[in-house]
Amino acid sequence: MGKDHLLPILALSVLLIASSSSLYVYATQTTTEILLINGQEYTIDQLFSLAQPRTSNDSQYTGIALDDLMRKTGVSNPEQHTYTIKGTDGYEKTVTWENMKNGLLTYDRESFFSDLPKAFRVKEIITIEVN
Amino acid sequence: MNKKFIVGIIVFGSLWGFTECIIGSLLRDVNLPAGAIMTGVFAIGLMTLSRTTFRQPGMQTGIGLVAGALRFFNPFGGCFICSAIAIMAEGLLFDLIWTGFSLDQKSSQSLIMQTSLGITAAYLVYIGGYIITQILTPVFSSAGFYLENLLVFIPQILASGLLAALLGAGIVPAVVALKRIPLTLQDRLYYPVTIGISVFCWVFVILNTISIIWL
Numbered sequence: 001m002g003k004d005h006l007l008p009i010l011a012l013s014v015l016l017i018a019s020s021s022s023l024y025v026y027a028t029q030t031t032t033e034i035l036l037i038n039g040q041e042y043t044i045d046q047l048f049s050l051a052q053p054r055t056s057n058d059s060q061y062t063g064i065a066l067d068d069l070m071r072k073t074g075v076s077n078p079e080q081h082t083y084t085i086k087g088t089d090g091y092e093k094t095v096t097w098e099n100m101k102n103g104l105l106t107y108d109r110e111s112f113f114s115d116l117p118k119a120f121r122v123k124e125i126i127t128i129e130v131n
Numbered sequence: 132m133n134k135k136f137i138v139g140i141i142v143f144g145s146l147w148g149f150t151e152c153i154i155g156s157l158l159r160d161v162n163l164p165a166g167a168i169m170t171g172v173f174a175i176g177l178m179t180l181s182r183t184t185f186r187q188p189g190m191q192t193g194i195g196l197v198a199g200a201l202r203f204f205n206p207f208g209g210c211f212i213c214s215a216i217a218i219m220a221e222g223l224l225f226d227l228i229w230t231g232f233s234l235d236q237k238s239s240q241s242l243i244m245q246t247s248l249g250i251t252a253a254y255l256v257y258i259g260g261y262i263i264t265q266i267l268t269p270v271f272s273s274a275g276f277y278l279e280n281l282l283v284f285i286p287q288i289l290a291s292g293l294l295a296a297l298l299g300a301g302i303v304p305a306v307v308a309l310k311r312i313p314l315t316l317q318d319r320l321y322y323p324v325t326i327g328i329s330v331f332c333w334v335f336v337i338l339n340t341i342s343i344i345w346l
Contacts, residue, residue, distance in 0.1 A: 004244065007232055011247035011300075014254045018293035025290045084280070091284055093269070094277040117213075119268040 030088050035109065036127045038073045044109055054104040061112040066103035066128075075130050084129040085111050087122045094131070095120065135321065140190055142325040143181040144197020147174060149332035151198060151218060152205035153339065164294055170221065170257040171298025175249065178225045179306045188230045195222015204337050213267040217260040224259045228252050245304040253299020258292040 034041050042050075050072045051064040070078050079097040086092040095103065095113065099120075103113040109125045150173040158165035178191045199219035202211060228251060234240070240248070265284070269276040316324060 007251060008243055008247040011250040014250055014296055017289055018254060018296055021286045021289035022293055024286050090287055092280050093274070094280055095274045099274050116272050116274055117268055120274065
């Protein structure tokens with residue numbers, strides 16, 4: 001088969017992969033008001049009554065301190081763990097304890113870290129896993 | 132390598148870098164899918180135009196290097212070093228696709244070939260750049276890179292390339308059609324015009340950066 005025939009087949013395959021991935025993402029997307037932190041279920045209001053407030057350096061983001069939240073939810077030796085933050089869309093980022101000390105969780109369930117780039121802002125968080 | 136070719140790389144790279152820094156920021160500000168639009172329209176459009184004009188392998192890698200270098204002068208929007216490297220990689224990917232399919236040897240291509248090329252190039256360039264950014268951003272940060280973070284997000288990355296592919300399907304035939312318009316730059320004007328455009332792009336981006344930092 002010549003390259004002339006290969007390119008349209010490749011283009012069709014690309015469209016098939018992209019379309020089926022879109023369907024998969026749509027079908028597997030979850031919506032929940034419950035957050036699973038260190039294996040326990042909480043609502044965002046419960047978490048906000050539990051942990052200390054924190055504001056980002058530029059005062060643009062306000063929420064609760066992620067390091068305090070981990071302590072209050074019963075994580076022992078928190079500095080010895082890493083933390084995987086997962087969103088409803090499947091996006092997840094793993095951070096260190098040092099990052100958690102600079103991180104906050106907003107009421108909209110978004111993470112913000114003053115020492116990490118924008119890519120670490122996980123939206124609509126559903127789980128914070130202690131590794 | 133002749134002087135005209137080098138200047139071609141600089142002008143197309145400067146235009147791509149300019150659109151990434153200025154138009155890309157504007158699109159993000161109005162919550163449009165900037166990544167897919169930037170790749171599907173501007174990156175693929177400029178690289179197709181340059182490749183069909185000069186027909187020389189390696190040109191888009193050079194264009195990506197110039198555009199990526201210009202991104203360093205616009206240090207905003209998260210990990211700008213990662214964006215710069217991703218742009219450079221996008222140029223290389225386009226170059227490999229075009230060279231791999233021996234498209235320089237054909238004087239004209241059918242509409243099916245043009246559309247197929249647009250879909251394939253835009254999609255692969257977009258998801259390639261996306262994956263590279265997802266790897267490099269954590270690597271350059273204090274958090275570190277975790278492969279499982281990338282693997283679970285692969286379906287979303289593959290899905291997000293659909294818009295870029297559809298835009299690419301339209302932009303490659305549009306560029307080929309645009310090239311049929313008999314517009315030629317006289318030799319005595321080639322260097323002043325191309326160098327002038329390049330200088331404008333660099334000065335605009337640098338002044339824009341300075342104004343954001345100072346104001």
